[in-house]
Amino acid sequence: MHRTILPPWLGVVVADDVERVGADRGDEAVEVPLLLRLDEPARTWTDAFPVGNGRIGAMVHGGTGDELLQVNDDTCWSGAPHDGPVEPVGPLGRDGAPGVVRRARRLLADGDPLGAQAELARLQSGWVQAYQPLVDVVLAHGAAAGDAGYRRTLDLARGVVTTTWTSATGVPWRQDVLVSHPDRALLLERSTAGAASDAGEAWVRLASRHPWADAPAPVDAPDGDPRAAVVVATLDMPSHVLPDWVPGPDPVRYGGRSVHAAVALAVLAGDAASVEVVDGAVRVRGTGRLRVVLTTATDHDVATGTLHGDRARVAADALAGLRHALADVDGIAARHVADHAALMGRVSLDLDAAVPDLPLDARLVRHAHGEPDPHLAVLAFQHGRYLTVAGSRPGTLPLNLQGIWNASVRPPWSSNYTININTEMNYWPTLVGDLAECHEPLLAWLDRLAVAGAATARTLYGVRGWVAHHNSDPWCFTGPTGRGHDSASWSSWPLGGAWLARHVVDHHDWTGDDDALRRHWPVVRGAALAVLDLLVELPDGTLGTSPATSPENHYLLPDGRAAAVSVSTTSDLAIVRDLLEQVRRLAHVAGDHDESLRAAVDGALERLPTERVAPDGRLAEWRTDVPDAEPEHRHQSHLYRVFPGTSIDPDSAPALAAAALRTLDARGPDSTGWSLAWRLALRARLRDPDGVAALVTAFLHPVDADPSGGDGSARGGVYRSLLCAHPPFQIDGNLGFTAGVAEALVQAHRRGPDGVREVHLLPALPAAWPAGRVRGLRLRGALRLTELTWRDGRVERAVLEADRPAVVDVRAHGSAERRQVVLQPGRPAVVVAPA
Structure with a gap:
């Protein structure tokens, strides 16, 4: 015993x-206290504070005389649903895409990995589409301008951004901004304890980076209220957007099939105020209380991934949503806080530490200089949960690289679903953080992704089940990215589906929900069928993958050139083994009694090699001992079975666990923000408290206020607002940090x-x-x-x-x-x- x-x-x-x-x-x-505090308006977009309800997201800049709310709707993406299977750039030859894979396999067997990479480039099939900004709400209120006593806070527990200040004329002001999930609406309220006569004139207008289909125009206010004005506008998303790193003469195109969007905006003023619409903007005079309510609508149905194409219907939907919110506008804030707090309040963390009376940016700099501030870790832990609640609710799309917050038409990496780590990391804290309902958007999207990936599996590889490569979008792109020129290190990786399938397994492991497991089991089963068919017998009699990559990493050939494609990389085998073990464990629970599948899984697991320790003591990343092209590479996919997998720890596999620690040591102390979060979770799983402490410090490094006096933007960490810096901003690091802290406090995987x-x-x-x-x-x-x-x-x-x-x-x-x-x-x- x-x-x-x-x-x-x-x-x-x-x-x-x-x-x-x-x-x-x-x-x-x-x-x-769960307050993020800054004592000046946002200087940059990453200084702003995010609010959201899963569908609508807004970045609150906190201006006094000029306020900016940059607004997103999570259904606003470029492009449209795909018609037909992936179309490789080719040429393919008479034996089609599977023939390309077989030729690459032969080239690898002959010792020509660069030739194999060139062959695989023929399978590339374009790029994913990009997440889009919707509108800006611009409030010009010169009479309120001032910076005396300025304070801007994001209350993580309540989901409200509050700004307080005193104007240049000595009048105190307060502004609250939130996005309500119960009312499906954004609310800004600005008020003063001073006289309404001190409020002066304010203008509220909508702006967009996209051309208007129907410019903002007035419609009748509810009940003809003279203290209210309503405007509605429609616009179309681009029909195509190239990734920001891909050159092209026409990177953003409008006019084709695309998402139709609408915005409805109401401006409500206090008693004795004057409100009117002038050229699509709302002018308000003489009010000490100003409220702005905004709703959005699009023709993008996230449940089916389809567009209905009726712009007039979209405008009517936005206006109907606004009228619903205005029916009890006084109750919006209370309903929002109750809904938000009910989720956030499920988990609390207290590190028995004082809270310095300083703004967040000053605290980050002091902490980087060695001043203890454990409460920063509490804030960062709860910030990850906050971003999940604000960005992922049932019926929405999954969180993308920037959650639901983005200001750019061509955002970094298209603000897409990067599924060779980042999308998965987005949902690492959801279950442990008692937010299982916020996991639903990922699972629902996976059901659709698996259907699209089945066509890709047949077309490119001639296999059963489904596959996805390293990038996707709401239209369920599943092919290798590029037009023959993307690096094989990221493009030629068909195991995105196999990695994502673990989220179905994790959901059952945490919740015990057998019905959900059965409902999403086709995702797991299909991914398993694909990897079983992709496995090949190697000369030593084992099963493996060929061609294979270790996501985004390279090794050096004897002549010093870098190569990405190999045979049976450790990460490939780890992902495959983990998936097949989960199928063997849970198939009967899911009601899958296919004995032929069970036999195939058992047979494959008997012949799959496990991880090995390299001569230098590290966990080997490649099948043979080759030099690293980038020894401190940000990815550590070959440690998959340490975390997010559950098979390697100091008890279950002590030698491999020790080798994994040596691997992390060799990767070095610094990396991008999301990689630091992953390493935090890995160190915690390997029971390395000193490593956990070092990574907490590294993650909380302020990249835009470097304590060394230099430019901190070249390394990972956080911005003044605590948003994670890849750099640039990526939300996955914030969410991965939460999961890593939880892993340091309790583990129940063994x-x-x-x-x-x-x-x-x-x-x-x-x-x-x-x-x-x-x-x-x-x-x-x-x-x-x-x-x-x-x-x-x-x-x-x-x-x-x-x-x-x-x-x-x-x-x-x-x-x-x-x-x-x-x-x-x-x-x-x-x-x-x-x-």
């Missing part, structure tokens, strides 16, 4: 009332030899966090860590709950000692320190 005597700090109590147990020990919850799940408390707690409390994290096995409290780095108290009967082994701090705990729904198990 692997269990030992319960360590002296641990005792297990089963209680009907968790709050009563230990209540006399001063364990009452303490509200940790099962013992008897199948009992292990709950490991504080497996990688940094020394800089000696005391704290976390409440509400969800764990694999449909478990909940209702509370975990620690002091001096040791567990004081933990409370576990289960959604269904369960047996778990509890351990802490990397100790080998475990205690078995039986959990019943509604009866928390309370682990307390002796009195």
Whole structure:
């Protein structure tokens, strides 16, 4: 038996009332402030604070005399649904695309990887489309201009950006901005405690980077209210946008089939005010209270990925949404806060640290100079959850590279779905952060992606199931990117579907929702069929992949040239093995009793090599020991089975875990923002608290206020607003950071030899966090860590709950000692320190 005597700090109590147990020990919850604060208006777009409801996103700049809200709608993308399968650039030859793959395989066997890369370039089939900005709401209010006492905050708990200041004439002002999920509307409210006569004149207008189809024009205000004005506008997204890094004479095209969008805007003023529409803009005079309400609509149906093409209907939808919101405009804010707080309040983290009375940018610089500020980690952890709540709700599209916030027609990397790590990382914190409903947009999109990827699997590879390569979009692009010139290091990688399928598995592991597993099982099954058909027998009798890449990385050939294509890369085999193991484990739960599939999976797993340790002690990335072209490369895909996989840790595979740590050491201390977040999760899984601490510090490095006095924009970290810098901005790092912190506090991925799940408390707690409390994290096995409290780095108290009967082994701090705990729904198990 692997269990030992319960360590002296641990005792297990089963209680009907968790709050009563230990209540006399001063364990009452303490509200940790969750305010991001800056003491000046945004100087750049990344200085602004994001608000959103999953569909509408806005960046709030916090201007006083001139305010800017940059608004997105998550359905606004360039392009349109695809007709037919992918079309490789070719030429392909009489044996089609599968013949290209076979020729590349032969070239690799003959020792010519560069020739194989040139052959595979024939399969490239264009690029994904780009996420688009919608409109700007511009508020010109000269009488309110001023900077005295200025403060701008984003309240993560309430989902509201608040700006307070005093105008140059001594009048105090306050502005609140939010985007309501219940009312499907953006609300800006600006008010003063001064006299309405001090408010002067304000103008509100809409602007867009796209040409108007119908310019902003007035419509009747609700009930003919003279203190209100309403304008409606329509516009079309581009029919095609080239990626920002691809040159071309016509990178942005309008006029073809594309998304039709509409915006409806209401401006409401207080008593005795004058409101009128002049040339599509709204002029307001003499009001101490100004409210702006905005709704959007498009013809893009995210459930089906289709466009209905009726612009008039879109305008009517936007106006109907606005009238619905205005029916009880006074209740919008309260309904929003209640809805947002209900999700955010499920999880709290307190690192028992003081909160300095300083703006965020100053705190980041002090922290980078070595001043302890554990509360920054709390803010960054909850910021990831906030961005999930604000950016991903049932019925929306999945979070893209920038979530739902983007100001550029040609954004970095098209602000697309980059599925060789970044899209997956976007959803790492969702389940552990008790936001399972926010995971739904990814799963729903995967159902459609798998259908599109089936045609790509047949066309390019002649295999069953479905595949996707490294980029996609709402139109479910699944082919290799490029027109014959993209690097094989990213383009020639057909395992995007296999990686994404793990999210279906993870959703079941965390929630225990068998119905959801059955509903999305075709995603998993189809990905497994594809990899089974893609595997080839190698000369040593093993199964492997050929051609193969390690996403976006290169190795050096004997003549010093860099190559990307190889045979049986470690990341390929890790992803394939993980997927097939999950199919074997869960097929019966999903109702899949296909014995031929089970036999094929079992046979493949017997012949798939596992990871190996290279002569230098690192986990090998390539099949042979070749030099790295870029030793500190940002991707570490060959560590897949450490994290997000669950197979390699210091207990289950100590030699491989040690090699993985050496790999991370060799990658160096700095990288892009999202890579730092991935390395944080990897270090936590490998139980390296010092590594976790170093990566927290590296991630919180202020790239736009470098403490060394130099230009910090060349390395990863965060902007003043705490948004992650790749650089440029990518949201995946913010979300990956949250997952990495959770991994340092609790892990529940392992099962013992008897199948009992292990709950490991504080497996990688940094020394800089000696005391704290976390409440509400969800764990694999449909478990909940209702509370975990620690002091001096040791567990004081933990409370576990289960959604269904369960047996778990509890351990802490990397100790080998475990205690078995039986959990019943509604009866928390309370682990307390002796009195």
